[in-house]
Amino acid sequence: MRKAPFKNEPLTDFSVPANKRKMQEAVGRVRSHLGKEYPSIVGHQKLFLTVKFLSYNPSQKDQVVGVFQKADETHADMAVKVAAETFGRWSLAEPAKRADYLFKAASIMRKRRLELAAWMVFEVGKSWEEADGDVAEAIDFLEFYGREMLRYAGPQPLTKYPGEKNALRYIPLGVGIIIPPWNFPLAILVGMTSAAIVCGNTVVLKPSSDSPTIAAKFVEIMEEVKLPHGVLNFLPGSGATVGNPLVGHRKTRFVAFTGSKDVGLGIVELAARHQPGQIWIKRVIAEMGGKDSIVVDSGCDLDVAASGVAAAAFGFQGQKCSACSRAIVVRSVYEKFIEKLIPKVKAIKVGPVFNYENAMGPVINQAAMDSITKYIEIGKSEGQLVCGGSALGGNGFFIAPTVIKDVHPKARISQEEIFGPVLAIIKADDYDDAIAIANDTEYGLTGAVYTKSRSRIEKAKDFFHVGNLYINRKCTGALVGVHPFGGFNMSGTDSKAGGRDYLMLFTQAKAISEKIIK
Numbered sequence: 001m002r003k004a005p006f007k008n009e010p011l012t013d014f015s016v017p018a019n020k021r022k023m024q025e026a027v028g029r030v031r032s033h034l035g036k037e038y039p040s041i042v043g044h045q046k047l048f049l050t051v052k053f054l055s056y057n058p059s060q061k062d063q064v065v066g067v068f069q070k071a072d073e074t075h076a077d078m079a080v081k082v083a084a085e086t087f088g089r090w091s092l093a094e095p096a097k098r099a100d101y102l103f104k105a106a107s108i109m110r111k112r113r114l115e116l117a118a119w120m121v122f123e124v125g126k127s128w129e130e131a132d133g134d135v136a137e138a139i140d141f142l143e144f145y146g147r148e149m150l151r152y153a154g155p156q157p158l159t160k161y162p163g164e165k166n167a168l169r170y171i172p173l174g175v176g177i178i179i180p181p182w183n184f185p186l187a188i189l190v191g192m193t194s195a196a197i198v199c200g201n202t203v204v205l206k207p208s209s210d211s212p213t214i215a216a217k218f219v220e221i222m223e224e225v226k227l228p229h230g231v232l233n234f235l236p237g238s239g240a241t242v243g244n245p246l247v248g249h250r251k252t253r254f255v256a257f258t259g260s261k262d263v264g265l266g267i268v269e270l271a272a273r274h275q276p277g278q279i280w281i282k283r284v285i286a287e288m289g290g291k292d293s294i295v296v297d298s299g300c301d302l303d304v305a306a307s308g309v310a311a312a313a314f315g316f317q318g319q320k321c322s323a324c325s326r327a328i329v330v331r332s333v334y335e336k337f338i339e340k341l342i343p344k345v346k347a348i349k350v351g352p353v354f355n356y357e358n359a360m361g362p363v364i365n366q367a368a369m370d371s372i373t374k375y376i377e378i379g380k381s382e383g384q385l386v387c388g389g390s391a392l393g394g395n396g397f398f399i400a401p402t403v404i405k406d407v408h409p410k411a412r413i414s415q416e417e418i419f420g421p422v423l424a425i426i427k428a429d430d431y432d433d434a435i436a437i438a439n440d441t442e443y444g445l446t447g448a449v450y451t452k453s454r455s456r457i458e459k460a461k462d463f464f465h466v467g468n469l470y471i472n473r474k475c476t477g478a479l480v481g482v483h484p485f486g487g488f489n490m491s492g493t494d495s496k497a498g499g500r501d502y503l504m505l506f507t508q509a510k511a512i513s514e515k516i517i518k
């Protein structure tokens, strides 16, 4: 049956009382399921191991969200071998059938939409809107990649050649290791996993230790749609203990990673090392960090720019790879822009996100809290604090939204990814200087400009070197299919998740040429 063209899943409007009530109920239901134990899954086996680890609620530090099995090298070896055995069968499954598993999973997620969002409220501290957006994006990935597989499986355009029948097929690679981050714990995890399996690969999914419960919910959904055993193996555990052996395994064919620069570079290096008996070069798809800027030009609507900067800097506590961590403002509107921005930042309510009123929740864990507050102290010596500037009380990892002005473009808080609610404001001499400052980091993920000038818009298109450039809008909130997402330089391999090239990364093209015998 032909599928209707892809369209994005609409977001839930929580200002509608009925939606708010339903979400409150979902939060209540999830609360009563906290603290359960989840097995690791290898083939048809559900593993309960001796060593466990816990996932906690960052809004309420001592509240356990889920109990998990801590896998080690032995389990990594077992999981890769099972995935390799399963590959023989799964790679031959009809593409339409493989796509159908994704469509069915999307339909279940739609029905469980608010419950899945509520799990994210508890496990990673997403506000209701952010959590709802994450589920919507996960559904989008399933619907988009399912359709993309149908397109890739169709006839591919080739130049006609007399006397031959030619075709090009996109065939799967083999066993993939999927390593997602915790910050889009459903969307990115579902995107990378579903892209890999719909192409006919089998995978071992190693979720982040900060968000294994949400991962387990997705695995449950794939069980419910009866994805054959061994296609999706689920192996929580620490990066070093289980991640390294998975990446280094000789039967691993590719790694799809999203996370920090340092871990990503380590994976690239390990995967490049040839193991005895390995007969391919491993492919690594690595999406990494960002140091994203919004340029504010003279003559733009400063209210709109200030709202865009505040939303992009402090949405999900600044813990998005696309978050605006630098506002680069031209000298003539510098003070005025800051005047407009500050009340907007001060109005942001911070607190436990199981309460709808709190637009900003906690940062993910103690290590993040320590690292972000350390950066705030560094920032105070590198510029002038204008608001926030410290951790807040309470039983969670709360940090006040922090703005530091007069920051030098080469300062540490201007160059290093902080991954928290800290915004540096940098003064530029003029628009060209602002673009030069924006380009002067090792990253190149997202960026935005607010300007009314057509020629400056065109200049940004030509010279602002980022994978995702936005004009007169904020630099977060990429939509599947609409804004294919991925960055340049140390932001990764620019693999453009949610775009038409993405599935190519999980396949290899086989050209088949048959001589026509008369």
Ligand code: NAD
Pocket (backbone or CB within 6 Å): 179, 180, 181, 182, 183, 184, 188, 206, 207, 208, 209, 238, 239, 240, 242, 243, 244, 247, 258, 259, 260, 261, 263, 264, 266, 267, 287, 288, 289, 290, 320, 321, 322, 417, 419, 445, 485, 486, 487, 491, 492
């Ligand atoms: P992280 O690098 O700490 O961890 C990412 C994943 O790698 C986790 O699952 C972790 O368990 C695993 N890991 C850690 N060490 C490993 C090892 N040695 N071998 C294998 N796996 C290992 O990142 P994070 O804190 O989860 O996520 C935040 C980072 O992700 C930020 O830098 C952010 O910018 C980036 N990010 C990038 C994108 C993008 O599309 N470019 C999207 C989201 C997040």
